[in-house]
Amino acid sequence: MQHAFTIDFEDWYQGIGLPITEWKNFEKRLHIGYDFLMNLLSKHNIKATFFILGQVFENHPYLVEEIYKEGHEIGCHSYSHPFIFNLTPDQFSAEVKKCIRAGDAFGIRYKGFRAPYFSIDERNLWALDILQEHDFTYDSSIYPGDNKRTGIQNYTKEIHQLKNSLWEVPISTFRVMKYDVGLGGAFFRILPYRFFKKSMEDLTKTRPGIFYIHPWELDEKHPKINGLTPRIRYPHYFNLSSTKRKLNQLVKDFSFTTLENVLQQQQAYTHECT
Numbered sequence: 360m361q362h363a364f365t366i367d368f369e370d371w372y373q374g375i376g377l378p379i380t381e382w383k384n385f386e387k388r389l390h391i392g393y394d395f396l397m398n399l400l401s402k403h404n405i406k407a408t409f410f411i412l413g414q415v416f417e418n419h420p421y422l423v424e425e426i427y428k429e430g431h432e433i434g435c436h437s438y439s440h441p442f443i444f445n446l447t448p449d450q451f452s453a454e455v456k457k458c459i460r461a462g463d464a465f466g467i468r469y470k471g472f473r474a475p476y477f478s479i480d481e482r483n484l485w486a487l488d489i490l491q492e493h494d495f496t497y498d499s500s501i502y503p504g505d506n507k508r509t510g511i512q513n514y515t516k517e518i519h520q521l522k523n524s525l526w527e528v529p530i531s532t533f534r535v536m537k538y539d540v541g542l543g544g545a546f547f548r549i550l551p552y553r554f555f556k557k558s559m560e561d562l563t564k565t566r567p568g569i570f571y572i573h574p575w576e577l578d579e580k581h582p583k584i585n586g587l588t589p590r591i592r593y594p595h596y597f598n599l600s601s602t603k604r605k606l607n608q609l610v611k612d613f614s615f616t617t618l619e620n621v622l623q624q625q626q627a628y629t630h631e632c633t
C-alpha cells in the first residue's frame with residue numbers, strides 16, 4: 360500500500376502563532392529543510408504533496424518553481440497561516456483567494472487544501488463549503504481525535520466524500536495512552552522510531568497513512584524565540600536533531616506518493632464497491 364507524504368511548506372517562524380506583520384523580522388531559512396527534503400525525495404523517487412503557504416510564493420518563487428518542475432503536487436496551506444476557526448467565513452474566503460492568486464502566477468491550480476494547525480473542526484465546518492465553492496477537490500485538515508487545540512473526536516479516519524462533493528482526507532491519527540497522536544510533525548520527533556513505525560504499520564493495515572512534516576523540522580539550528588506559550592514552544596523545538604535520521608529510515612520502511620494519488624486510488628476503490 361502507498362501512503363501520502365505531505366509537507367506543510369512554511370518557514371520556521373510562520374507556524375508559531377506570530378502575526379504576518381512580524382515575519383519580516385526573522386531570518387529566512389526555508390531553503391535548509393527544502394534542500395534536505397528535495398534530496399531525500401529525489402533519491403527515493405518519491406513524489407510528495409507540498410501544501411505551500413501563500414506568502415512563500417512571494418518570498419521563495421524559485422523554490423516553488425523547482426517543486427513544480429520536479430512533478431510534486433502543490434496544495435494550498437492558506438496565505439498567512441491563521442487558525443481557521445478564529446476567522447469569519449469572509450476572512451477565510453479572502454485567505455483562500457489570495458492563495459489561489461499566488462498559485463495562478465505560476466500556472467498552478469490546487470486540488471487540495473490543508474488548514475494551518477489542522478484548524479478545521481466542529482466550530483468551522485462551513486470552511487469545507489468555501490473550499491468546494493473555490494473548486495478544490497479535497498481537504499486534508501481534519502484531525503480525527505483530540506489534540507487539545509483542535510480535532511474532532513470520533514470523526515471517521517477514512518477518506519470519504521462529503522455531501523457537498525468535496526473529498527475529506529483526514530490526517531492519520533493513532534492512540535498512545537490517552538492521546539490521539541498525529542502521523543508526523545512533533546509526534547514523529549517525540550516518539551521512538553521503532554514505536555512510530557509499529558504504530559504506522561498497525562494503522563495502515565486497512566487504509567493508507569497520511570504522513571506530514573515541515574521543512575523547519577529538518578533545520579535543528581533555527582533560532583529560538585522567547586515568549587512563546589508552552590503549547591507552541593515544546594512541540595516546535597522538541598528533539599529536532601532526530602528528524603533527519605528518522606525520515607531517512609521512514610522512506611526505506613514505507614512506500615510513499617502524493618496525496619492526490621492516494622485519493623485517486625481510494626476513489627477507484629470506492630467506485631468499484633458501489
Ligand SMILES: [Zn+2]
Nearest residue numbers: 367374475476
Ligand atoms: Zn503550517
